[in-house]
Amino acid sequence: MNKTLRLLLILLLGITVTMQAQQAGEYSSPEKATGDFEFVGDNFIVAALDSLSTLKYFESSENTKSRLNENKYNFLPNFIPTYPDSVYYYRMQRLDVESPINLIYNPYIRMFIDMYANKKRGTTARVLGLAQMYFPIFEQQLDKYNVPLELKYLAIVESALNAKARSRVGAGGLWQFMYYTGKVYGLEVTSYVDDRNDPIKATVAACRHFNDLYNMYHDWLLVLAAYNSGPGNVNKAIRRSGGKMTFWEIMPYLPRETRDYVPAFIAVNYVMAYSNEHNIYPVLPKILYHETDTVAVHQPLTLGILADKLKLSITDLEFLNPTFRTGFIPATATNPFFIRLPQKSIADFINNEPSLYAYYQLKGYDPNQFKPLDNADYDIITQKITHKVHKGETLATIARKYDCSTSEIKKWNKLKKSSVYKGQALKIYLQIRQPAVQAKAPKTVPDAQDAAVKTDSLAPEKTMASVENKPVTTTVKPVYYSVKKGESLGKVAAKYHVTTKNLMAWNKMKNHNLLVGQKIRVNSPGKIVAEDKMAENVDTANEKPSVHSRELASNAKYYIVKKGETLTKIASTYGITSADIVAWNSLETNDLLVGQKLRVNSPDSGSNAKATAKETAPKGTTNSAEGDLKMVYYTVKPGDTLWSISQKYDGVTIDQLKEWNKITDKVDLKVGQKIKVILPAV
Numbered sequence: 001m002n003k004t005l006r007l008l009l010i011l012l013l014g015i016t017v018t019m020q021a022q023q024a025g026e027y028s029s030p031e032k033a034t035g036d037f038e039f040v041g042d043n044f045i046v047a048a049l050d051s052l053s054t055l056k057y058f059e060s061s062e063n064t065k066s067r068l069n070e071n072k073y074n075f076l077p078n079f080i081p082t083y084p085d086s087v088y089y090y091r092m093q094r095l096d097v098e099s100p101i102n103l104i105y106n107p108y109i110r111m112f113i114d115m116y117a118n119k120k121r122g123t124t125a126r127v128l129g130l131a132q133m134y135f136p137i138f139e140q141q142l143d144k145y146n147v148p149l150e151l152k153y154l155a156i157v158e159s160a161l162n163a164k165a166r167s168r169v170g171a172g173g174l175w176q177f178m179y180y181t182g183k184v185y186g187l188e189v190t191s192y193v194d195d196r197n198d199p200i201k202a203t204v205a206a207c208r209h210f211n212d213l214y215n216m217y218h219d220w221l222l223v224l225a226a227y228n229s230g231p232g233n234v235n236k237a238i239r240r241s242g243g244k245m246t247f248w249e250i251m252p253y254l255p256r257e258t259r260d261y262v263p264a265f266i267a268v269n270y271v272m273a274y275s276n277e278h279n280i281y282p283v284l285p286k287i288l289y290h291e292t293d294t295v296a297v298h299q300p301l302t303l304g305i306l307a308d309k310l311k312l313s314i315t316d317l318e319f320l321n322p323t324f325r326t327g328f329i330p331a332t333a334t335n336p337f338f339i340r341l342p343q344k345s346i347a348d349f350i351n352n353e354p355s356l357y358a359y360y361q362l363k364g365y366d367p368n369q370f371k372p373l374d375n376a377d378y379d380i381i382t383q384k385i386t387h388k389v390h391k392g393e394t395l396a397t398i399a400r401k402y403d404c405s406t407s408e409i410k411k412w413n414k415l416k417k418s419s420v421y422k423g424q425a426l427k428i429y430l431q432i433r434q435p436a437v438q439a440k441a442p443k444t445v446p447d448a449q450d451a452a453v454k455t456d457s458l459a460p461e462k463t464m465a466s467v468e469n470k471p472v473t474t475t476v477k478p479v480y481y482s483v484k485k486g487e488s489l490g491k492v493a494a495k496y497h498v499t500t501k502n503l504m505a506w507n508k509m510k511n512h513n514l515l516v517g518q519k520i521r522v523n524s525p526g527k528i529v530a531e532d533k534m535a536e537n538v539d540t541a542n543e544k545p546s547v548h549s550r551e552l553a554s555n556a557k558y559y560i561v562k563k564g565e566t567l568t569k570i571a572s573t574y575g576i577t578s579a580d581i582v583a584w585n586s587l588e589t590n591d592l593l594v595g596q597k598l599r600v601n602s603p604d605s606g607s608n609a610k611a612t613a614k615e616t617a618p619k620g621t622t623n624s625a626e627g628d629l630k631m632v633y634y635t636v637k638p639g640d641t642l643w644s645i646s647q648k649y650d651g652v653t654i655d656q657l658k659e660w661n662k663i664t665d666k667v668d669l670k671v672g673q674k675i676k677v678i679l680p681a682v
Contacts, residue, residue, distance in 0.1 A: 045264050046115070048160040049123045055162055055319075075279040080118055083277075088113065091274055092266075100148050101220040103266050112260075112267030117278040123160065128275055128282035130161035134174065136289045137199050145207035148220060153268045154227070155206075157261065163197050163322035169401045172196040173322075175206040185209060186490040186500045186512050192330045193337075197322040208488070221247035221262055229258040232405055233396060255396050292320060293346050294338045299357040303327040309356060310345050317341075335501075389424040402428050477650050479523040480593055483514045496522040523647070557601040561592045574600045597650065636673040649677055 075081065085105075092105040116124050138152035158176040159165035171178050173196035177187060185205035187195035195201045213223040216231060225247055226234045237253035244250050247262055271278065304327055307314040318327065320340040331337040341349060349356070387398060395406040395418050406418060412427045420426070481492060489512045493500045500512065506521045514520070559570060567578040584599045592598075634645055642654045642663070657663065660676045669675075 045112075045157060045260065046120070048158065048162070048165060049120050049127075055126075070276050070281050071279070072276060073279070079279055080121070081278055085110070088270070092270060095269055095273055099150050099269075101150050103150075103269055106263075109263045109266050109270075112264045113270055116267060116271040117275075117280065121278070121280050124271060124275070125280050125283045127156055127161055128272070128280065129284050131156075131272070132282060133285055133287075133289050134161055134163075134199055138203055141200070141203045141207050145204075145211060147207050147210050147214075150269055151210060151220075153272060154224065154265055156268050156272075157264045163199060163319075173202045174199060175202050177202065177205065181209075183493070184490040185488065188499060188501060190330075192325055192328050193323055194325050195323065197325075199322075201323075212486075217245075219245065219247070222250075224262050224265055225250075225254060225258050228261040229255050229396070230405075232407075233258065255394075287316065287320070287342055291343055292340050293343050294340050295346055295349050296336045296338055297329050297331040298333050298336045299331055299360070301329045301331065301356060301360055303329070305356060305360055306339075306341075306349070309352065309359070310341075310348050312342070312345060383430045385428050385430060387426045387428050389420045389422055389426065391422050393420065394418075395420055398426065398428075402430060404428070477523075477596075477647065478521050478593065479647055480519045481522045483516055483518045483520065485516050487514065488512070489514055492520065492522065498522065557599065559598050559600045561596040561598060565592065567592065570598065570600065576600065632677050632679060634675045634677055636669045636671055636675060638671050640669055642669070645675060645677075649679060652677060652679070 088110060089105045092103055092109075096103040134155070135152055138155065139149055142149050142151060155161055155174045159174050161174065163174050164172075165174070165176065166172050167176055169178070172194060173182075175196075177185075177196045179189060182189070182196050182202075182205060185208055187198075187201060187205050189195065209227065210223060213226045213231065214220065217223055217226065217234070222234060222245070225237075233255055234250070237250040238244060240253040241250045251259055251262075271280075275281070303317045303321060303324065304314060306312065307317050314327075318324075320342075329337050329339065387402070389398070395409055398420075399406045399409055409415070409426060409428065410418070412429060481496070483492065489500045489503055489509075492514075493503055502524070503509070503520060503522065504512075506524065509520075559574070561570070567581055571578045571581055580602070581598055581600065584602065634648070636645075642657050646652045646654050646657055657675065657677070660678060
């Protein structure tokens, strides 16, 4: 009787698995409608696993201890267990009950189980060992952000837990962030440091990204698909499927890589949970996560010096600190870096910290080389390239390669359809980072035409004898931004072409958290250097301002805007109208910023001030200048616009810049171009 029941149970399981296999076959591929799947050799998942072959951290590692402790089935060393579909189905059901993610079993998933458990079982053993290093980090952050803990297995699909993994399209780190996606979530990349490789920072960014995607789809398998191919591809697949909202229903309309991606994730869940049943045991790393700790570095150092003086393996240090791209730690007193060391070496580092810094300086370190600068940032420039379509490429694969969207490629090339052909030349515009170009003073005086304009703007009884190139500094007007719902520090930084570190420094922030409605400063509090100062109304003998200039400057009255104040309130305080304040300060809107400086008396309030202002102000300038004017030149840098230039100078508008420089709406600014700016000579 018992045998009969067992046979019936096995028969029922077999029928269920067969039905699911047929169902999965319908969605497996737009080219095939059967359950016959053939694995592609150059699959990106295989490439991620193969990257572990060059990871030196596993050299000389031993697996004997873990094999003896975990081989509870007494398998022979080289034995590869195989199981019927009914067993896989039963085990996957057990995993599905314990997970908020829909974990099912079908032949497509069976293909990836076979890859991890059979074809790549040696590499899977290494992944099991690395899991003991990284999973404690993942689980802590996933729990903090209320994300299913099973998503820790996604890093295995992405990078095979190789923190320095690089994809063919430039994605990097354990979670394979593209440069700009990482930037949005606060991951900085410089010549020396790549936060995408930092296990903790990258995991935090991944958790935030997961939550953002889940708020869009409310389905974890769709979240995984969007994480791999982008929300745009998932949305298009949903539309093409007639509005279906599950992965298996939209699967035929997704990119090929994404069709592999989600089943591979489900297969990894199974293999990691049942590795012992497949006679696979972790190749244990020499150092586990709980055997390490972090310490702060406050001056520049190299991993090589630390390895030499602390008697550590340089390979181990590079493995524990994958963030540092060249082994150099660009730390300063105001910008320390945290490094991970074996616990036994923490005390050695603390006791010898001053000596380590001194030793590095003796090796030729220049303290000014890494001094932080206000504008030590990267400019983003656009570079045009031509891509020739290869056999098998689609707009989607080309877009992923260059980290752009298919709609952008169609727009750049004026394509009406999404189809491309072999050999077709496509224009692609890439965003390239380069060190910011600092404006330099011109070596020669302005040309005769400019000099004539300046001379005409001076008093008639004096002519200009010479033009000085002496720098003049003016305080930068603060620009504030009000945080909107759903915005992150990285998104605000990208919007204003600055870094998150800049925003944190300018606003004295201790973390990346933002509140809706919070006002943050988005420009540097430093000073702008005007390249050319014109000796207007200046006595060339002693360089003292003329009496007329001092008289006009003394007539100006200013008021600093306080929190909660409006134009009407300020105007009533000084017995003037709001329109007066708008006119005297060339305001484009009635919105005020805290700390903004406003003139509250008329420019013609002094004797002959009105006449002087009219005589000295060129066409298009404001009459708010308090006396004499000075003309400076601004050198256009990559990414500059008339709006961004106008924000660098108090009271200067876009229309004034156009008038002074005879610029039309259709003229684009060129890098290195000199822009005239006329300012009050205070």
